[in-house]
Amino acid sequence: xxxxxxxxxxxxxxxxxxxxxxxxxxxxxxxxxxxxxxxxxxxxxxxxxxxxxxxxxxxxxxxxxxxxxxxxxxxxxxxxxxxxxxxxxxxxxxxxxxxxxxxxxxxxxxxxxxxxxxxxxxxxxxxxxxxxxxxxxxxxxxxxxxxxxxxxxxxxxxxxxxxxxxxxxxxxxxxxxxxxxxxxxxxxxxxxxxxxxxxxxxxxxxxxxxxxxxxxxxxxxxxxxxxxxxxxxxxxxxxxxxxxxxxxxxxxxxxxxxxxxxxxxxxxxxxxxxxxxxxxxxxxxxxxxxxxxxxxxxxxxxxxxxxxxxxxxxxxxxxxxxxxxxxxxxxxxxxxxxxxxxxxxxxxxxxxxxxxxxxxxxxxxxxxxxxxxxxxxxxxxxxxxxxxxxxxxxxxxxxxxxxxxxxxxxxxxxxxxxxxxxxxxxxxxxxxxxxxxxxxxxxxxxxxxxxxxxxxxxxxxxxxxxxxxxxxxxxxxxxxxxxxxxxxxxxxxxxxxxxxxxxxxxxxxxxxxxxxxxxxxxxxxxxxxxxxxxxxxxxxxxxxxxxxxxxxxxxxxxxxxxxxxxxxxxxxxxxxxxxxxxxxxxxxxxxxxxxxxxxxxxxxxxxxxxxxxxxxxxxxxxxxxxxxxxxxxxxxxxxxxxxxxxxxxxxxxxxxxxxxxxxxxxxxxxxxxxxxxxxxxxxxxxxxxxxxxxxxxxxxxxxxxxxxxxxxxx
Numbered sequence: 001x002x003x004x005x006x007x008x009x010x011x012x013x014x015x016x017x018x019x020x021x022x023x024x025x026x027x028x029x030x031x032x033x034x035x036x037x038x039x040x041x042x043x044x045x046x047x048x049x050x051x052x053x054x055x056x057x058x059x060x061x062x063x064x065x066x067x068x069x070x071x072x073x074x075x076x077x078x079x080x081x082x083x084x085x086x087x088x089x090x091x092x093x094x095x096x097x098x099x100x101x102x103x104x105x106x107x108x109x110x111x112x113x114x115x116x117x118x119x120x121x122x123x124x125x126x127x128x129x130x131x132x133x134x135x136x137x138x139x140x141x142x143x144x145x146x147x148x149x150x151x152x153x154x155x156x157x158x159x160x161x162x163x164x165x166x167x168x169x170x171x172x173x174x175x176x177x178x179x180x181x182x183x184x185x186x187x188x189x190x191x192x193x194x195x196x197x198x199x200x201x202x203x204x205x206x207x208x209x210x211x212x213x214x215x216x217x218x219x220x221x222x223x224x225x226x227x228x229x230x231x232x233x234x235x236x237x238x239x240x241x242x243x244x245x246x247x248x249x250x251x252x253x254x255x256x257x258x259x260x261x262x263x264x265x266x267x268x269x270x271x272x273x274x275x276x277x278x279x280x281x282x283x284x285x286x287x288x289x290x291x292x293x294x295x296x297x298x299x300x301x302x303x304x305x306x307x308x309x310x311x312x313x314x315x316x317x318x319x320x321x322x323x324x325x326x327x328x329x330x331x332x333x334x335x336x337x338x339x340x341x342x343x344x345x346x347x348x349x350x351x352x353x354x355x356x357x358x359x360x361x362x363x364x365x366x367x368x369x370x371x372x373x374x375x376x377x378x379x380x381x382x383x384x385x386x387x388x389x390x391x392x393x394x395x396x397x398x399x400x401x402x403x404x405x406x407x408x409x410x411x412x413x414x415x416x417x418x419x420x421x422x423x424x425x426x427x428x429x430x431x432x433x434x435x436x437x438x439x440x441x442x443x444x445x446x447x448x449x450x451x452x453x454x455x456x457x458x459x460x461x462x463x464x465x466x467x468x469x470x471x472x473x474x475x476x477x478x479x480x481x482x483x484x485x486x487x488x489x490x491x492x493x494x495x496x497x498x499x500x501x502x503x504x505x506x507x508x509x510x511x512x513x514x515x516x517x518x519x520x521x522x523x524x525x526x527x528x529x530x531x532x533x534x535x536x537x538x539x540x541x542x543x544x545x546x547x548x549x550x551x552x553x554x555x556x557x558x559x560x561x562x563x564x565x566x567x568x569x570x571x572x573x574x575x576x577x578x579x580x581x582x583x584x585x586x587x588x589x590x591x592x593x594x595x596x597x598x599x600x601x602x603x604x605x606x607x608x609x610x611x612x613x614x615x616x617x618x619x620x621x622x623x624x625x626x627x628x629x630x631x632x633x634x635x636x637x638x639x640x641x642x643x644x645x646x647x648x649x650x651x652x653x654x655x656x657x658x659x660x661x662x663x664x665x666x667x668x669x670x671x672x673x674x675x676x677x678x679x680x681x682x683x684x685x686x687x688x689x690x691x692x693x694x695x696x697x698x699x700x701x702x703x704x705x706x707x708x709x710x711x712x713x714x
Contacts, residue, residue, distance in 0.1 A: 049080045049081050049082065050079075050080040050081040051080040052074065052075060053065075053069055053074070054066060054069045054070070054074040054075070055079075055080050055085065055086050055089065057069065058086035058087075058088075058089040058090050059089045061090075061093050061095055063095070063097060063098045063101070066086065066098060066101065066102070067101060070101070070102075070105045070186075071212075076102065076105050076106060076107045076108075077107070077108050077111070079113075081114075082113055082114055083112065083113035083114040084113050085107065085111055085119075086107065087099065087102050087103075087107045087108070087111075087119045088113060088117075088122055090102060091120075091122045091123045091126075091128065091131050091135070092123075092126055092128075094123075094126060094128040094130070094131050096131055096134060096248075097214075097247060097248060099131055099134050099135075100134065100216060100245060100246070100247055101186070101214050101247070103134070103138055103184050103216055104184045104185055104186040104215060104216060105184075105186060106184060109135065109138055109139065110141050110144055112144070112146065115146055115147055116145070116146030116147040116148075117146045118140070118141070118146075118152070119135060119140070120132065120140040120142065120144070120152040121144075121146060121150075121151075121152050121155060123135060123152070124152035124153075124155040124156035124161065125155050125156070127156060127158060127161070129158075129160055129161060129164070132156075132161060132164065133164055134216070134245060136164050136165070136167070137171075137216065137218070137243075137245055138182055138184070138216060138218075139168075139171060139172055139175045139180075140152075140168065141172060142168050152165070153165050170224075173563055173564070174220075174221075174224050174565070176563065177563075177564055177565065177581060177582075179223065179224055179565065180220050180221070181197050181198045181218065181219045182197075182198075182216075182218040183195040183196075183197045183198050183200075183217060183218075184214075184215065184216045184217065185202075185215055186212050186213070186214055187202060187204045187208075187212060187213040187214075187215050187255070188204060188211070188212050189204055189205065189206055189207070189208035189210070189211070190204065190206040190208070191204055192204070193215070195217060198217060198218070198242070199219070199260045200217065200242065200257060200259065200260075201257065201258035202215065202255050202256075202257055202310075203255060203256040203257070203258070203305075204255050205254075205255065205256075208255075209251050209252065210247075210249060210251070210253070213246055213247050213249070213253065213310075213311070214245075214247045215244060215246055215310070216244060216245040216246070217243070217244040218242070218243050218244070219241070219242055220241040220242070221240055221241075221577070222240065222241060222317070222571060223565070223567050223569050223580075225241035225243070225315075225317065226241070226243070226315060228315075229241050229274055229275075229276065229315060229316070229317045230548075231274070231547075232429075233427060233429070234321055234322055234488070235272075235274070235319040235320070235321055236269070236319060236320045236321075236547055236572065236573060237262070237317065237318075237319055237547075237548075237571045237573060237574065238261050238262050238271060238318050238319060238573045239260065239261050239262060239318035240260075240317070241315060241316070241317040242257075242259070242316055243314065243315040244310060244315065245314070246311050247311075249311050251311070252309060252311070253309050253310050253311030254307060254310075255307075255308065255309075255310055256287050256307055257305070257306050257308060257310075258303055258305050259303060259304055259305075259306060259318060260302070260303050261290055261301075261302040261303060261304055261318065262571070262573040262575065263302060263573045264290050264292070264302045265290065266364070267323075267340055267341075268322060268323055268340055268341075268362045268363075268364055269320035269321065269322060269323055270320065270321060270323045271286060271290070271304060271318055271319070272285075272318070272319055272320070273285050273286075273316050274316060274318070274319050275308070275314075275315065276313055276314045276315045276316070277312070280308075284307065285306055285307050286304065286306055286307075287305040287306055287307050288304070288305040289302075289303060289304035289305050290302045290304045291304065291305075306318075320573070322362070322363065323361070324360070324361045325338055325339065325359070325361075326357045326358070326388075327346065328356075328357055329352075329355070329356055329357065329358055330353070330354070331350060331351055331353070331354055332350055333347075333348040333350040333351070333352060333353075334348055335347045335348075336358065338360060338362070340360075340362050341381070341404070343403065343450075343451055344360070344362070344383065344401075344403050344404070345401075346358060346385070346399060346400075346401055346402075347399070347401075348398065348399055349395075349397065349398050349399070349400075352394050352395060352398035352399065353387070355389070356387050356388045356389040356391060357387070357388040358385065358387055358388075358459075359384075359385070359386045359387070359388060360383065360384070360385055361383070361384040362381055362382075362383060363381060363382040363383070363384065363484075363487045363488065364381050364487065365379055365381050365382075365407070365483070365487065366486040366487040366489075366490065366491040366492075367491060367492050367493050367516075368483060368486055368491060368493070369493060369542070373479045373482070373483065374468065375467065375468050375471040375475045375476055375479050376465055376466065376467065376479050376480070377408075377409075377410050377412060377413045377466040377467070377468055378406035378407070378408040378410055378465070378466040379406050379463065379464070379465045379466070379480070379483060380403065380404065380405065380406040380407065380463060380464040380465070381403075382462070382463045382487055383401075383403065383461070383462045383463070384422070384460075384461045384462075385401075385459040385460065385461075385462065386459050387459055392458050392459040392460070393457065393459075394458065395457075396455070396457050397455045398456070398457070399455070399456045399459075400453055400454070400456070401453070401454060401456060401462065402452070403451065403452055403462070403464060404450055404452075405450050405451065405452060405464065406464055406465070406466060409466060410466065411466075412466075412469075413466045413467050413469050414443060414444060414466070414467045415443070415445065415447075415452070415465075415466050416440050416442070416443050416464070416465050416467055416476065417440065417441040417442040417443075417445060417452070417454050417462065417463075417464060418438050418439065418440055418441065418463050418464075418465055419438070419439055419441050419456075419460040419461065419463075420433075420438045420439070420460055420461045420481075420484075421437065421458075421460045421461075422460070426488075428488035428489050433481055433484070433485060434481075435477045435478045435480075435481035435482075436477070437481070438480055440477075441454060441456075442454045452464060463480060463484070465480050486544075486546070489547060490546055490547035490572055491545070491546045492516060492544075492545050492546065492570070492572055493516065493517065493543070493544060493545070494514050494515060494516055494517075494542070494544075494545040495514075495515065495517050495520060495539045495540050495541060495542050495543065496512060496513065496514050496539065496543075496599055496608075496609055496611065497512075497513055497520060497523070497524065497534075497535070497538055497540065497611075498510060498512045498513075498535055498597055498611045499511050499524070499527045499532035499533060499535070500532065500533050500535070500613060500615070501531055501532045501533065503583065505585070506586050506589065507562060507583055507585045508583065508584055508585070508615055509532075509581060509582075510581065510582055510583075510595070510613065511527060511532065511579050511580070511581045512568065512579060512580055512581075512611070513579035513580075514545070514568060514579070515575070515578060517539075517542055519575065520538065520539045523576070524538060524539075526576075536699050536701070537699075540609045540611065543608055543609065545570050546570075547571060547572050548569065548570070548571065549569065549570045550567070550569050550570075550602040550603075551567075551569070551570070551599050551600060551601060551602060551608070552566055552567060552600045552602050553568060553580065553582075553597055553599060554566070554597075554598040555582075555584065555595055555596070555597065555598075556595070556596045556598065557594045557596050558586060558587050558591045558593055558594060558595075559584045559586060559587055559594075559595045559615070560584065560585060560586075560587045561582055561583070561584050562582075562583040562584060563582065563583055564581055564583055565582065566580065566582060584615075586615070593615035594612060594613065594614050594615060594705075595612075595613045595615065596610055596611070596613075597610065597611040597612075597613060598610045599611070612701060612702070612705060614701070637687070640683060640686045640687065640690065641679075641683060643682075643686070643708070644683050644686060645679055647682060647711070650711040651678070651682045653711055654707050654708075654711045655682075655685050655689070657703075657707035657711065658689050658700075658704065658707050659689075659703060660685065660688075660689055
């Protein structure tokens with residue numbers, strides 16, 4: 001026995017004996033020195049119930065031994081003869097810390113035992129709400145039925161459990177749709193953990209005061225994130241939300257995280273961390289970046305490295321806020337040049353201020369439809385100037401501001417310098433700004449090398465606007481006020497499009513996306529590369545929108561929604577992910593298969609646009625754009641034959657409603673040769689109509705649906 005070492009672990013009076021090699025490295029845990037054999041940890045010992053050492057340690061609630069075994073490669077998914085895993089025993093005991101440990105090592109979540117019970121069944125039966133909450137966070141199925149047809153939801157009828165259970169159903173649906181992605185790991189000092197599924201890297205420092213930390217994390221799209229993380233005021237989202245659960249500790253758990261971004265910030269913005277505890281304004285919280293990298297050939301992505309105590313916070317999201325430049329002033333005065341906009345400078349005359357700081361914030365000109373603002377030929381950025389001590393009024397000619405001409409300055413109208421005293425706590429989402437707050441400080445000031453200089457008598461919000469000749473000053477102020485509101489809300493011009501993909505059993509996956517008009521072609525090509533089919537017309541018209549605008553998609557027609565969410569938010573930085581997907585099927589296969597996607601602006605519930613989608617009868621793998629008559633649209637010959645066979649005496653009014661002159665209908669009928677049946681006569685008219693409709697943006701779909709509706713209504 002001198003060549004071997006007998007390894008004994010005492011667990012509730014049970015000794016597990018296994019001969020191990022003396023060359024194994026010792027593991028120090030809780031002041032004890034133990035020897036662990038790598039060939040032993042996953043091999044079931046000869047016990048009657050088939051339990052592995054990990055399962056036995058879980059049954060005996062020994063957290064330390066479970067951690068040791070997992071660190072040396074114990075099989076986390078092993079079952080005993082009862083079908084129980086280590087997670088089953090740990091959940092039943094209500095040991096939340098060990099539950100986190102097992103999940104961090106990727107324990108199976110919804111694995112059933114021989115009775116069909118998952119770990120969540122045990123949590124529900126034992127009424128362990130804290131344990132159930134962890135399982136819900138990770139996506140456990142509350143409706144999983146055991147062999148007695150009982151689910152965790154029916155097992156526990158407590159109100160608190162039911163509330164969490166109903167929320168978990170939405171989480172699972174979001175997981176299925178990849179709106180929420182989940183990944184876990186055990187963090188160790190001096191190690192880097194790369195959670196590839198959620199594109200998050202965690203750098204744990206060498207001086208980390210814990211031997212290890214369980215980290216359960218999920219990446220959440222903003223439509224599903226907690227209210228505490230939602231942007232307000234001038235905040236703009238630049239990343240998804242990250243929500244997490246860690247081991248319960250009472251020491252500093254600061255790590256560095258590499259977080260993927262939607263896009264890079266503009267020069268007028270800075271990035272901040274917004275956690276469940278509030279905004280982190282300390283600049284040192286941003287460790288490095290933003291950094292650009294290539295995800296794969298031709299695709300440019302951005303990431304940033306931040307510092308965060310993940311043991312004190314529970315979630316975070318990254319936002320941008322306007323960059324406020326601060327210039328110290330004194331009695332000597334001086335000239336200050338903006339770093340954000342090199343063409344902006346502020347010259348302060350001597351003795352204008354005794355002390356303090358002049359704050360300058362640039363609000364970029366928003367995107368807007370020029371046809372809605374015909375009184376303005378061009379307009380520049382808005383500049384907010386304030387004194388830190390409230391000394392916003394001063395002697396005449398005390399401050400001279402130099403700013404660039406508007407970007408699209410035409411020099412065909414009257415250039416005006418406008419100013420407004422915007423209330424300090426003005427919220428564009430809640431408050432209405434009176435256009436009379438604007439005043440014209442100067443008209444047609446002298447320009448030099450594309451810049452304009454003008455004197456101020458007080459600090460306020462400034463803008464240069466070119467007024468169309470012949471229009472009134474009142475109309476100028478009204479439209480400047482509207483554009484300022486759009487600038488505060490980060491207004492954009494957007495459009496919508498939908499694509500579809502056939503799935504098994506007459507199910508269809510539909511994606512509806514909101515994007516800017518110049519991005520439509522690129523986005524459609526992206527979806528086509530995933531075998532989605534574009535509609536005709538490919539997109540809607542243009543609409544005014546703004547950052548954080550929420551839409552709801554109402555579905556109608558001969559369809560039913562199988563799963564997926566119809567809630568969509570527009571975020572200007574999220575250029576590739578302003579979409580929502582859902583799966584639908586036929587409600588009645590004997591009726592025409594179409595769906596109307598009505599886009600409603602929330603919270604007003606005002607309809608913005610409607611997209612009509614015809615669902616061709618196809619199976620998975622077919623290409624619906626190739627019909628039997630090679631017509632590239634949804635109005636196939638098969639559909640027209642079906643319409644012709646059912647119109648009856650309404651066919652002449654129907655053709656007239658399609659826009660075909662009655663004289664033309666009569667000529668085509670009289671020219672028909674061969675089979676002179678009414679159905680064939682109608683088909684000749686409809687095919688001729690379809691031929692001319694191919695030049696339309698919608699290929700005649702709207703006219704066809706309208707005509708069908710009107711004749712069937714009568």
